[in-house]
């Protein structure tokens with residue numbers, strides 16, 4: 363029960379029910395579609411990059427569980443103003459947090475916000491829910507249009 | 513064997529405690545409480561009798577079949593072949609040689625698509641399926657469509673999950689060559705009117721394949737009464753081992769159908785110029801089969817017979833009737849599949865939580881259910897849902913299991929609201 367409360371924290375339920383930046387972007391410079399074939403979660407991430415490579419605008423559409431919706435929602439809030447390489451760094455740290463390794467990583471401000479998602483480490487089958495949006499973002503940034511988590 | 517089940521079917525109620533004791537998995541606990549297993553539609557637990565049979569074969573009489581001229585190989589071949597008789601009786605087929613062993617129902621359907629489909633269907637011929645099919649009864653036909661240019665037609669279902677028979681009838685026509693439908697839906701629990709379906713299909717000259725994966729564990733099956741040409745199922749859902757499936761096919765069709773795979777065991781003679789095939793069923797069983805699994809499946813069916821499938825079915829229906837109003841009582845719960853002809857499956861969604869969140873929370877309460885599309889994505893689309901949570905009932909479930917499920921759903925409510 364405690365682990366469940368840890369997983370489904372208020373913040374997550376809130377983002378899950380009222381996802382931020384939940385829309386498409388007409389003039390996106392890149393977008394990618396993420397799919398978790400095992401559970402059917404689907405989302406599309408839209409990004410608008412500025413000329414100097416900063417994420418100017420980001421949004422998503424799709425459907426999925428509370429964890430994947432909340433993770434995508436929080437991701438969009440965090441990504442604005444960041445570069446591809448910075449997002450890669452954060453993803454690596456976030457991923458380690460989700461699978462419960464890498465406790466040595468210093469939590470900087472960004473990652474601290476994602477800390478609420480760390481409850482998934484007690485639920486290995488749900489890690490992919492938390493990381494789907496991230497995989498999709500990384501795909502979009504590197505020019506891929508389709509990503510599936512197997 | 514048949515007589516034992518006949519006597520029991522009419523007199524004794526199910527000795528539930530005895531049955532539960534037969535399944536060693538329930539001696540363990542999950543997260544501190546006894547395992548509540550409500551996922552038998554995915555794969556059923558195995559009784560001690562099956563486990564012992566498998567162990568004994570390996571310990572005492574293991575050898576390859578159809579080859580050795582020595583005693584244990586002969587004995588084991590006899591036992592292996594004897595399982596055809598057990599299955600023949602179980603589904604009331606006319607002949608034991610109409611029973612073919614495969615790996616699972618999926619392979620059985622692929623065998624039909626590859627052998628029957630590739631040989632006898634041509635461009636423009638139509639195969640009719642329904643909206644509630646498992647991917648195993650969709651994708652093989654799509655592969656065949658790519659190769660042969662056949663046409664797949666889909667009979668619609670209504671909102672409660674019954675096939676709309678008037679629509680089904682309209683879809684049938686002179687080009688319909690095969691009707692391939694589930695006997696029972698793995699998501700909705702709907703039991704299809706397969707006798708009627710078969711009659712209609714035969715009246716336009718089509719052959720009929722019934723996917724009996726879900727029905728064989730709940731409903732006494734009589735392929736003669738159904739009149740179907742093919743009937744397939746998997747051993748692992750029938751309290752038997754994984755790795756063995758069954759294809760029943762009518763003699764006259766099996767006779768004409770070419771082999772599906774080539775190799776040992778399926779030949780009559782081989783030279784580099786030409787080979788000739790063994791007769792069916794062996795024509796369709798290339799290579800060393802799942803020897804011990806087949807024998808284990810035989811033990812599983814004998815176990816079911818010793819209890820009586822009708823008794824099991826009554827017990828499961830009682831549970832279904834107990835559970836249904838309790839589920840409907842839960843705020844925001846939508847039951848997916850409300851046919852009056854339904855068995856053993858409870859699929860639902862909650863309007864405040866996604867099926868995966870529900871399943872995670874239910875799992876922590878020690879209740880094993882499945883969440884997802886259940887290999888029926890087109891059906892999810894038809895019902896306009898991303899996934900369902902599915903609780904499915906087996907012979908070892910009881911009222912406590914249903915109560916635990918309801919309690920667990922209440923926890924979801926607490927967390928999400």
Ligand SMILES: Cc1ncc(COP(=O)(O)O)c(C=O)c1O
Nearest residue numbers: 616617618646648698723725746
């Ligand atoms: C209705 C139905 N058909 C086919 C299958 C496929 O069975 P298997 O995976 O054992 O081949 C299943 C199992 O999930 C099923 O429920």
